[in-house]
Amino acid sequence: MTNLLWPGEHRAGEHMTDAALLDAMVAVESAWLAALTGAGLAPADCAAADLRNLVAGNDSETLAVAAEDGGNPVIGLVRLLRERADPAVAPWIHRGLTSQDVLDTALMLGVRALADDLIAELREQIRVLSALTDRHRATPMVARTLTQHAAPTTFGAKAAGWLNGVIDAFDNVIALVIPVQIGGAAGTLAASTELAALRTGTADPAAVSVELARGTAAALGLAPRPPGTPPAHRSPRPPTPSSAAPTAGAVSPRTSSPWPARRSANSVSRRPLPAAARRRCRTSETRCCPS
Incomplete structure (x- = not known):
């Protein structure tokens, strides 16, 4: 694409369009849901869920308008996915994540494509x-x-x-x-750790939570990020x-x-x-x- 206000955008701007960002956010949600299912934290029915089929290109405009209320497009996206997903799958979408996890990781996918x-x-x-x-x-x-x-x-x-x-x-x-940006609201993976403790009874739920983040990173082609990274400190290295x-x-x-x-x-x-x-x-x- 070309843009008179952003010369050079035709060389790489396609990686940061509304459509590209929407696809990337759905990819993050899908990879996380797959990780939850693989770890036994979400029902086996979730394994067959294809979240990409739940969104269309014209959803970008709706999500952009909805983002005015919440400050980011992830809140509206999660609501939309849960409304359209199978009732058995819907409660597990976004389970253990925070909005910044999804948006930041989606942006990292764009950075990877640019690189x-x-x-x-x-x-x-x-x-x-x-x-x-x-x-x-x-x-x-x-x-x-x-x-x-x-x-x-x-x-x-x-x-x-x-x-x-x-x-x-x-x-x-x-x-x-280019690392995955998953850490939960406080960067501690607390929500997914609690979920692991409730669903598996393991003696080390934190380790399960860390593996969830690592598995999601691998599925997306990103590097893992050490746990405990505060949301305000998330950036590629270097x-x-x-x-x-x-x-x-x-x-x-x-x-x-x-x-x-x-x-x-x-x-x-x-x-x-x-x-x-x-x-x-x-x-x-x-x-x-x-x-």
Whole structure:
């Protein structure tokens, strides 16, 4: 999509639309319900429940209006899901969660999708710049210092500097930990722990509660978060802006001319670059500079 007030939104805005957020919130509720069922805390009938079939695209507008009263769209979503779900399933939807758990985790799903797109773009830029560095390792050019001509260099060396910046940005994004945001109202998993104690009689209901959060994280493709994290302190590690800033600098307009168009991230690998590729990129500047 495009937006005159938010230039660049067409590159990743699809991950943060109303429809995307609604889908993500339902995914969180579904994953949590599945975790409850798998742990024996919710009836077996809940295993067959498909919450995605209970919402439609036009529900976003209704939920947005309802959010004015409660301050978030989760309250209206839970009410809607329970009204439309099977009566045997309805009481277990959202059981043990708080609204911020659902909304924050849904936002993390959007951040993960954005990161995957960015990884795909950076991989392509690394490929293009690696080829550019090799092709022009002996192409002479004038270096500059304080805006004036300096000693000779090569265009390959200049491209290698761009390449190293993009690799650093790639490393920052790969290292981004995007955790699930489940902790309950006080960040202590108290509600799900109490539920585990009542339903299972286990001597360690807190451990069951922690596994619920871990299982939900795994189902959503997010990292687990240590229990006891207060709601006010929930954020990706390292913070997303800290990872995005070097990336923006590495692909700033002054060095962006070699970049190709974006490509799909449907089959993105989040694995780091091979060590051999990194060594080749790191040594390219030395190789390109005349002795």
